[in-house]
Amino acid sequence: MLKLQAEANVPTEYGQYRMMAFSDNDQDWMPHMAIIAENTDFSLPVNVRFHSECITGEVFHSRKCECGQQLDAAMQYIQINGGIIIYLRQEGRNIGIINKLKAYALQEKGMDTVQANLELGLPADDRDFGVAIEILKLLSVKEINLLTNNPIKVRFVEESDIRLNSRIPLQILAHDMSRSYLKTKKDFFGHLLDDLEPDI
Numbered sequence: 043m044l045k046l047q048a049e050a051n052v053p054t055e056y057g058q059y060r061m062m063a064f065s066d067n068d069q070d071w072m073p074h075m076a077i078i079a080e081n082t083d084f085s086l087p088v089n090v091r092f093h094s095e096c097i098t099g100e101v102f103h104s105r106k107c108e109c110g111q112q113l114d115a116a117m118q119y120i121q122i123n124g125g126i127i128i129y130l131r132q133e134g135r136n137i138g139i140i141n142k143l144k145a146y147a148l149q150e151k152g153m154d155t156v157q158a159n160l161e162l163g164l165p166a167d168d169r170d171f172g173v174a175i176e177i178l179k180l181l182s183v184k185e186i187n188l189l190t191n192n193p194i195k196v197r198f199v200e201e202s203d204i205r206l207n208s209r210i211p212l213q214i215l216a217h218d219m220s221r222s223y224l225k226t227k228k229d230f231f232g233h234l235l236d237d238l239e240p241d242i
């Protein structure tokens with residue numbers, strides 16, 4: 043059963059967060075995380091981001107996707123407005139970093155982010171956000187504003203016991219290397235994105 047295994051306050055470049063690790067066992071080296079801003083008011087709808095792991099974007103600042111910038115933007119947003127980031131160990135939309143790098147190698151040959159997963163015999167998106175809902179329940183969160191552009195995440199909340207008060211867009215400006223990735227997300231998964239055209 044998923045439970046809170048450990049928690050501590052961690053100061054960061056953006057301010058302090060309560061960082062929590064959730065797993066069904068205390069020897070899990072990749073537990074899901076929740077980071078909570080100090081000013082979070084649990085009596086109001088809580089600002090929440092479900093964020094899937096992307097080591098290439100968040101740690102190594104890859105230009106292929108916008109994950110690192112989204113994580114930073116979400117941390118800054120909740121530092122000001124209160125809220126929680128639930129950091130899910132779903133690297134590569136849950137195909138893992140080995141398969142994601144294989145998919146990137148196929149993308150070098152011209153495939154897009156969806157075609158590459160399918161070519162590997164893997165789903166385009168293998169994520170289940172049920173675990174994020176479970177974590178919200180463990181934190182006694184009842185109503186949220188969800189920071190996302192992804193309608194699949196919105197639907198997950200709508201179909202859960204957690205009330206969705208609003209969606210807060212979390213759009214990062216496209217640049218030459220991320221534009222086609224973002225366009226595929228918009229066209230295939232229905233991400234609510236605009237301004238993908240180059241500046242003229």
Ligand SMILES: Nc1nc2c(ncn2[C@@H]2O[C@H](COP(=O)(O)OP(=O)(O)OP(=O)(O)O)[C@@H](O)[C@H]2O)c(=O)[nH]1
Nearest residue numbers: 092093094095096107132133134135155190191192
């Ligand atoms: N398989 C695969 N995964 C990718 C690729 N690029 C990024 N990802 C993964 O896509 C996921 C993006 O996660 P999120 O930012 O939480 O979700 P999202 O679907 O983009 O929706 P938003 O909430 O709008 O950001 C991460 O797990 C990344 O590792 C890719 O080309 N192939």
Ligand SMILES: [Zn+2]
Nearest residue numbers: 096099107109
């Ligand atoms: Zn990424």
